[in-house]
Amino acid sequence: MRLVIARCQVDYVGRLTAHLPMAQRLLMVKADGSVLVHSDGGSYKPLNWMSPPCWLIEEPGTWVVQNKAGEKLVISIEEVLHDSKHELGVDPGLVKDGVEAHLQELLAEHVTTLGEGWSLVRREFPTAIGPVDLMCRDSGGASVAVEIKRRGEIDGVEQLTRYLELLNRDPLLAPVSGVFAAQLIKPQARTLAEDRGIRCVVLDYDTLRGTESDDLRLF
Amino acid sequence: MRLVIARCQVDYVGRLTAHLPMAQRLLMVKADGSVLVHSDGGSYKPLNWMSPPCWLIEEPGTWVVQNKAGEKLVISIEEVLHDSKHELGVDPGLVKDGVEAHLQELLAEHVTTLGEGWSLVRREFPTAIGPVDLMCRDSGGASVAVEIKRRGEIDGVEQLTRYLELLNRDPLLAPVSGVFAAQLIKPQARTLAEDRGIRCVVLDYDTLRGTESDDLRLF
DNA sequence: GAGTCCATGTCGTCC
DNA sequence: GGACGACGTGGACTC
Known part of the structure; x- marks a missing residue:
C-alpha cells in the first residue's frame, strides 16, 4: 500500500462526470492497483476512487487510473507532502454475525x-x-x-x-x-x-x- | 489526518458483530474523529470503520472508538510500523454531473x-x-x-x-x-x-x- | 425525527 | 459473467 499526501485536483469520467478542485488530500494506492482519494472528514466513502481491476499510469505531476470499461480517474498533483510504501500482506478477512x-x-x-x-x-x-x-x-x-x-x-x-x-x-x-x-x-x-x-x-x-x-x- | 500502519485485531459490536483477526492494516483517523480500517486490497469500503460523530479513546495497545448509539470499535494493536499526522484543511467538495x-x-x-x-x-x-x-x-x-x-x-x-x-x-x-x-x-x-x-x-x-x-x- | 429514494452504490451468492 | 437481494448500506431531501 502506498500513501501519498498531496495537493491535487481530481477528475473522474465514467458512469458520471465528477471534479475535485485543487486541495490537500490523501491518495491511497492499494496492492491491486485501486486508488482512493480521501479528504480529512466525511464518512468512509472516498471523495473519488477507482475500483480494481484497474491500472495506474504515473507521470510527473499526473496520475491516470483506468479500468477495462473505459472509466478514467485523472489526478493532477501540484505538491507532494508525504509519500510512503508499506507491505501489508493478504488480509484474513472479516467474520460477521447477526445478519x-x-x-x-x-x-x-x-x-x-x-x-x-x-x-x-x-x-x-x-x-x-x-x-x-x-x-x-x-x-x-x-x-x-x-x-x-x-x-x-x-x-x-x-x-x-x-x-x-x-x-x-x-x-x-x-x-x-x-x-x-x-x-x-x-x-x-x-x-x-x-x-x-x-x-x-x-x-x-x-x-x-x-x-x-x-x-x-x-x- | 493520522495514518497508522499496524499489526492489529479489530472487533465491532453494534448493528452486528464483526471480528478481524490479527494482521497488518492501515488505520486512518480523520479530523472529525472517524476511524477507517483498510486492508491492502478490495475496494473503497474499509474492512471496518466508525462514522462521525464518534470518539476515539487511545490507550497503550488499545483504541476504543464509540458513538452515541453505543456502537463500539475495539482495535488491539500489537505493533506499530508507521505513524504520521497531516493537516489537510477543509475540502472544497465534489462537483457531479450526469446523475x-x-x-x-x-x-x-x-x-x-x-x-x-x-x-x-x-x-x-x-x-x-x-x-x-x-x-x-x-x-x-x-x-x-x-x-x-x-x-x-x-x-x-x-x-x-x-x-x-x-x-x-x-x-x-x-x-x-x-x-x-x-x-x-x-x-x-x-x-x-x-x-x-x-x-x-x-x-x-x-x-x-x-x-x-x-x-x-x-x- | 421519520419517510422516501438515489448511489460511480458495493458486496455476496446463485445460476 | 449476469441477475438478484442484502447492506453496520450512506446521504440528501421532504414533511
Whole structure:
C-alpha cells in the first residue's frame, strides 16, 4: 500500500462526470492497483476512487487510473507532502454475525415460533422470480410463505406479495398465505402488509438464539 | 489526518458483530474523529470503520472508538510500523454531473421525446406516498406518470406501480398511464412493467444533451 | 425525527 | 459473467 499526501485536483469520467478542485488530500494506492482519494472528514466513502481491476499510469505531476470499461480517474498533483510504501500482506478477512442469513437459519430451526404445530417445508424455496426465504405448513397443513428481513420495510412486503401472487397460481400449493418476519417492522410496512392479509411477526434475535442454547442444554 | 500502519485485531459490536483477526492494516483517523480500517486490497469500503460523530479513546495497545448509539470499535494493536499526522484543511467538495436529477431536468425540457404533442404538467408531482418524477399529458390530454431511473430495475417498476394505483383513484386525473424511462432497462423490469401495461422507454443521455445543445445553437 | 429514494452504490451468492 | 437481494448500506431531501 502506498500513501501519498498531496495537493491535487481530481477528475473522474465514467458512469458520471465528477471534479475535485485543487486541495490537500490523501491518495491511497492499494496492492491491486485501486486508488482512493480521501479528504480529512466525511464518512468512509472516498471523495473519488477507482475500483480494481484497474491500472495506474504515473507521470510527473499526473496520475491516470483506468479500468477495462473505459472509466478514467485523472489526478493532477501540484505538491507532494508525504509519500510512503508499506507491505501489508493478504488480509484474513472479516467474520460477521447477526445478519439475515443467520436469522433465517435460526427461524428455520424454530419454525414453531410462528405458530403451534407448524413445520418447515424448505428454506430458499425456489420460484420463477426468486427463492422464498421459508416455505412452511401450518397446523392445518396449509402453505405459508415466510419472508425474513432484519429491518422490515415496504420493499420486503412488495417482494413477498410478488411471491404470493405467483405461488397462488400453483394449484398444488394454493392457497398460500404470507408471513412477514423481521427484527423491526416499520409502521408503513406493517400497514401495507396487513392491508394485503399478510401477518407480521417481530423476531427477537437473542430469544431465537436463546431458544437454540436451551435446546443444546438439553443434551 | 493520522495514518497508522499496524499489526492489529479489530472487533465491532453494534448493528452486528464483526471480528478481524490479527494482521497488518492501515488505520486512518480523520479530523472529525472517524476511524477507517483498510486492508491492502478490495475496494473503497474499509474492512471496518466508525462514522462521525464518534470518539476515539487511545490507550497503550488499545483504541476504543464509540458513538452515541453505543456502537463500539475495539482495535488491539500489537505493533506499530508507521505513524504520521497531516493537516489537510477543509475540502472544497465534489462537483457531479450526469446523475438522475440531471436526466430528469433534460427529459422535462424535452418531453416530446416520449411522444408527439406531449406536454409537461410538472416535475416532482406530489402524491401522498412521494413525488412522481414527471407528470405529463399526452397529445389527447390524458395523464401520464413518468418514472425516471438511470438503471431501470424491478424496484422502479414497483415504485411507479404504487404511484399509478394511487393516482388512478383520483377522478380528476384518472385514467393515468405509466412510462418507465431509463438509460438501461433490465429484462426482468421490462417484463414486469409491460405485464402491467407500463410503457418502457430507453433514454440516451448524450442525445438528450445533444438536443439541448441544438436548441441553444438556435440563439 | 421519520419517510422516501438515489448511489460511480458495493458486496455476496446463485445460476 | 449476469441477475438478484442484502447492506453496520450512506446521504440528501421532504414533511
